[in-house]
Amino acid sequence: MSPIEIGAISVVAIVLLIYIGVYIPIALAAVSFVSIWLMRDNFDLSVNLLKVAIGDSAMEYAFATIPLFTFMGLIVSKARLGSDIYEVMSTGFRRVKGGIGMATVGANAVFAAVTGSSIASASVFAKVSVPQMLKNGYNPRFAVGVVAGSSVLGMIIPPSAMLIIYSFVAEQSVGDMFLAGVVPGIMLAIAYIGAIWGMGKLFPKFVGGRPASDYERMPWKEIASKTLPTLSLITIVLGGIYTGWMTPVEAGAAGSLAGLVIAVLRRSMTLKGFWEVLIETGHITATILFLITAASIYSRMLGLAGLPNQLGEYMTNSDFALFQIMVFYVLLMLFLGTLLDTASIILIVVPLFLPLIEPMGLSLVWFGIVTVVGAEIGLLTPPLGISCFVIKASLNDDRITLKDVFLGALPFAAVMLVVLIILIAYPQLSLVLLN
Amino acid sequence: TDTIKAVVIDGYPSRALWVKEFTNFFIPAVDARLAKTGNYKMDWQESYGGSIVKPKGVLEGVKLGLGDIGIVTTIFHSSKLPSQAIAAVTPFVSSDARAVSKAVDEIAKEFPAMQNEFKKQNQVYLATGVVLDTYQIFSKKEITSVKDLEGSKVAGAGMNLRYLEGIKDAAGVRGGLTNFYNMVQTGLVDHAMLWPEAAATFKMAEVAPFMLDVSLGAVNSKTVTVNADYWKKLPDEVKTALQTVAVDYRDHLAGLAMDRAAESIKAYEAAGGKVTKLSDEERKAWVDSIPDIATEWAENLNKRGEDGTKMLNAYLGKLKDAGHVGVRDWTAK
Amino acid sequence: MFQSTFHGISKIANSISKLANVIGTLVVLGLVIIINYDVFARGLFNSPFRGAVEVVQFSMVLIVFLQLPDVVRVGRLTRSDGMLLLLEHKVPKVARVIHFFINLLSAAVMSLIVLAMFPEFIEMWESKDYFGIPGVFTAPWWPIKLIILGSAALCTVLFILKILIPKAGGSK
C-alpha cells in the first residue's frame, strides 16, 4: 500500500468510527495504531509510537494557555462582563433596524477578546440578548441566529483555544497566531453587522423587531463601570502579548488573576462557584489535550508512513494550482464541519495539507487563520453544530426548536463563508499586524 | 543491487542549517560512495519538522525505531547524555567550531562514555556536530566590562545560564531563540546571550545594537546516531559509508558554521550593530568568577564509572594541540 | 453476585477518579499562582523563578492525566453522538451493540497506553532520569510516567465497567 492510500483509508476509517459515535480521540489512536501495525508488520513499533506521542504532547509549555484562558473565560462569564458589554452596546444600536442584533455582534466581538471559546459566548448571549430581542418583537429565528453566528467570534478573536491548537500542529508561535486573528475577527464582526443591516432592508420580516421605545441614554459613569473591567483585561492580555512583555502563557495567567480580582470585587464569586470554574477548566483541558494527543499519534503515523514526503513529491510533479487545493480544502472542512467539532477538524486536516502548503512558500500563519475560520463554520451547521446546541440548551424555551436555531444561523454561516473566501484571497488581512 | 530503506528524523524543520546539510551533503555523499561498487542503494525517507518527532523527541525516536537515523540535539538530554556537555562546561577555551567538533568527536571515539550513553539509548554514535561558533552578549546599551553586567538581567538558554553565576546580582532569564528579540525590546532583559548567526537571523541589531565580543566558546549540540537494531542489520559497506560520511559532515558543518558566523557579524554591523571587544583582563575576571563546572562535570562522570577527569584533560589537550588555550585552566582543581 | 462485585469495584474506581480530579483541579489553581509569581518576581525583584518552564510542563501532565478518568467517568470525552442517540430511539438493540463495541475499543486503546507506559515508568524509576538543566532546575521523569500509567489504567477499568454495568457511571 502506498502512503497516500494509507492516508486516504485511515481518514475514511476515522470518519466512519466517529460517525457511529466512537470517542474521537479513541478513533484517532486506534486507527493510527492499527495502520502502523499493518504497514510495518511490527506491533512494538505501534506501541512505541503511542509511548512517544503520549509522553510528548501534554508536556508542551505553550499548552498551559489552554487551562489558563479557559479559566479566565469562565471567570469573566461569572463576573457578568459579557452582559455588561452587551448593555452598553445596545444603548448605542437601539434605534437602528436590527439594532439589538448588531449590539449582540459588537458585544460578542469585545467579549471574544477575553474568552477563549465560543461555548462561553454562546451561553452568555443566549441568556442575555435573546430575551431582549424577543421582547422587542424580533423574529425568534433571527434572534438565535445572531447569537449563534456571533459566538464564533470567540474563537477567532484572540485568545482562542483553536488558534493555540493550530499553532501546535503547524509549529507556529501562539503569539503570532493570536495577532493574526485580530483583523479577520473584526472583519467578520463588521460583515455580520453589515449583513444584519442588509437583511433589515431586504428581508425586514426575517429580522422583525420594532425600534425601542424605552430608549434612555446610559450615563457615562455607568458606561465606564461596565466597560472598564473588560477593557483592562484586554489591555493586560493582548497588550502583554503584543508588546512582548509576556508570553501567551504568562498573559493567560495574568488575565486569570485579573479576572478573579474583578469577580471578587464585584462580589459575583462564591467559593462554590470558584470551585466549579476550576473543575470545569480541568475537564475542558483534559478533554482538549487528550484529543490533541490522539491527533498527534495520528499525524505521526502519517509521517511514519511517509505521506508528507509523497504528497510533497506529488505536488511538485503535478500542476495543481493553489486555487484548486483551497477549493478542495474548504469543501473538506465544510463536510467535516457537519459532524465534527472544530478542534478535531483542525487536528485531522492540517497534518494532511501542511505538506502541500509549506513547499509553496505560503505563510503558515495565514493558512492557520483560514483553517480556523473554515473549521468554525461547522459550529453553525447541522447535524452537529456545537454553538447551536449550546444556545438551544441555554435558552430552555420550547417555542424555539433546534431547527429554528440552525435555520437562523444559516445566513451567518454564509457570511462566514464569504469572509473566508476574502481571507483566502487576501493573505495580507491576516498578516498585517505581524509585519 | 540491494535497496536499503532509511528513515531519517529530526524535529527541526528542513530549513535548519544542519538539516539542510544532511539533505544536501550527507545523503548525496553516502549515495555517491555506495554507487562506486553498486552493491547497495539507499532509499531515504527524510521526516523532519515534527512529522514524526519533536526536537526533544529525536533521541527517543531513534531508540524506539521510529527513525533509523537521527540528528539528536544533545543539550536537551543532560540526564541521559551527561558527557555531551563537555564543551558547555569549558567556556572561554575555543570559538572555533571546527576544532571543537573534531575534539569532541575524537573524545567520543577514544573514550567509551559517550558511546555508552547512546548504547543505553539503543543507538550507535556516528559523529558530533557543532553549529555555532560562540555565544556573545547582545545588549540594548553599550557595555564594555563585566561590571556592566552586574545587577542586570541576561537572557540565555541551558547551561550558559551558569556562566552568570559569579557576576554580582546578575539574573539569568530563560528564553529561547525565538523570543530573545522581544525580551530585549521590552526591557524584560538587558542583554541576551546568543551566537552571531542567530543574532543576524533574528534581527537582534534592531533592539540590541551593541555586541560585546566575549567569545564564550563553541558548543557541540548535534549528534548523528543510528538505531542499534537497524545498525546490526546493515552490511559493512553501508556502515563504513555512514561512518566516513558522518565525519565529513561534521567538518563540513563546522566549516559552514564558521563562514556563517563571519558573514553574520558583517550583517549585524551593516544593520547598525556595533561590536566591542572585551579586554583580556575582563575575560579573565569573568571566567574566574564561574563556579568550577568542569570539575563538577568530570566528577559526576567519575561517579558513574566513566573516566570523566581523563576525558576532560584529553579534550583540553586536543584543543591545546590545535592552538586553542583557555583563559582559565579547566583541568585544575 | 457478579453484579454486586462490579458495583463495588465501580464505587472504588469512581471515588479514585473523583479524588484525582480534585487534585488535578488544585493544580490548575497552582498553575495560575506559579506563573503569576514568576511574572512578578521577574518584573519587580529581578529574580525570576528559574524552574517555571519545567513546573508548567509538569503541571500540564498532572492536569490532563489526573482529570482524564473523571472525564471518562462522566462521559465527556469528545464525540459526535447524534447518530447513536437516533439509534437508541429507533433500534435500541443496535445501539446497545454499538455501545458495547465503543467501550471495548476504548478499553483496548487505554490498555495499550498502559502497555506502552509501564516499561517506561520502570526504566525512569530505575535510572532516576530527569529533565531540565542541571544546576539551574531539574525534575524527575518517573512521577510523570507514573501519573500517565495510573491514569490510563483507571480509564481502562472505567471503560470495562461501562461494559459490565451498562449505564453505570452514566454513558451521558
Ligand code: NA
Ligand atoms: Na477569544
Ligand code: NA
Ligand atoms: Na456542524
